Amino acid sequence: MNEEEIFTSIKSKIDLINEEVYSKYSIETIRRKKQKEDKINEYEGDLVLLKNRMSKQKPIGKITIDKMKHQQSAMLNIDEEPEIEPVPDKELIQWKNLDVEVKLIKFGEYMDTMNYNNFPDTLYKRLIHMIKNDKLDKKKYLVYNEVLEKIHDIPVINYDQSLIEYYLRCDRETKKKKISKIFK
Numbered sequence: 753m754n755e756e757e758i759f760t761s762i763k764s765k766i767d768l769i770n771e772e773v774y775s776k777y778s779i780e781t782i783r784r785k786k787q788k789e790d791k792i793n794e795y796e797g798d799l800v801l802l803k804n805r806m807s808k809q810k811p812i813g814k815i816t817i818d819k820m821k822h823q824q825s826a827m828l829n830i831d832e833e834p835e836i837e838p839v840p841d842k843e844l845i846q847w848k849n850l851d852v853e854v855k856l857i858k859f860g861e862y863m864d865t866m867n868y869n870n871f872p873d874t875l876y877k878r879l880i881h882m883i884k885n886d887k888l889d890k891k892k893y894l895v896y897n898e899v900l901e902k903i904h905d906i907p908v909i910n911y912d913q914s915l916i917e918y919y920l921r922c923d924r925e926t927k928k929k930k931i932s933k934i935f936k
Contacts, residue, residue, distance in 0.1 A: 844898040844899065845898060845901075846896070846898060847889065847894060847896035847898075848886070848889040852883070852884055852886075855883050856880065856883060856884075858896075858901070858902065858903050859879070859880065859883055859903065861902070861903070862902070862903040862906070863876070868909075868918065870916075870918075871918055872917070872918060875909075875918055875919075875920065878920070879906075879909075879920075888906075888908070892907065893906070893907065893908050894906050894907075894908070895907070907921070908920050908921050909921075
């Protein structure tokens with residue numbers, strides 16, 4: 753016996769048992785008149801609409817950054833920078849691999865170009881001390897472009913609008929931690 757014969761014999765026995773149960777308890781069999789209809793793809797119109805919207809959407813990225821550079825802020829003066837393609841002969845050096853003197857020169861150039869208003873001297877000296885001790889080596893503390901050999905941003909420097917003063921982000925975070933320890 754092959755598999756098909758075994759299957760048909762089992763199926764026929766099940767059908768006989770079902771008929772006996774249906775006749776004994778007067779159960780009517782359900783007969784399906786319609787077969788399942790093929791589902792129509794309802795998403796084709798949505799895909800066309802999505803493609804249309806994406807074609808009309810404003811490009812994201814460099815264009816919006818250029819627009820931001822054209823706007824002048826009250827605190828910072830952001831100049832446009834020419835795009836320079838990396839020269840293959842020139843070796844790119846990361847911030848943490850620069851000499852301390854070069855780091856200080858780059859930091860001085862950054863502070864001159866950013867024109868911070870009323871930037872405290874104590875904070876300036878503290879940042880120089882941190883650079884000398886290699887504490888501003890990570891990308892989350894200092895954003896350095898190796899191609900242009902220029903500091904783009906120092907996210908550690910923050911400005912508090914309510915107090916009208918500059919502060920280092922690490923100072924405020926440690927104060928919050930100390931306060932939370934007191935209240936626990």
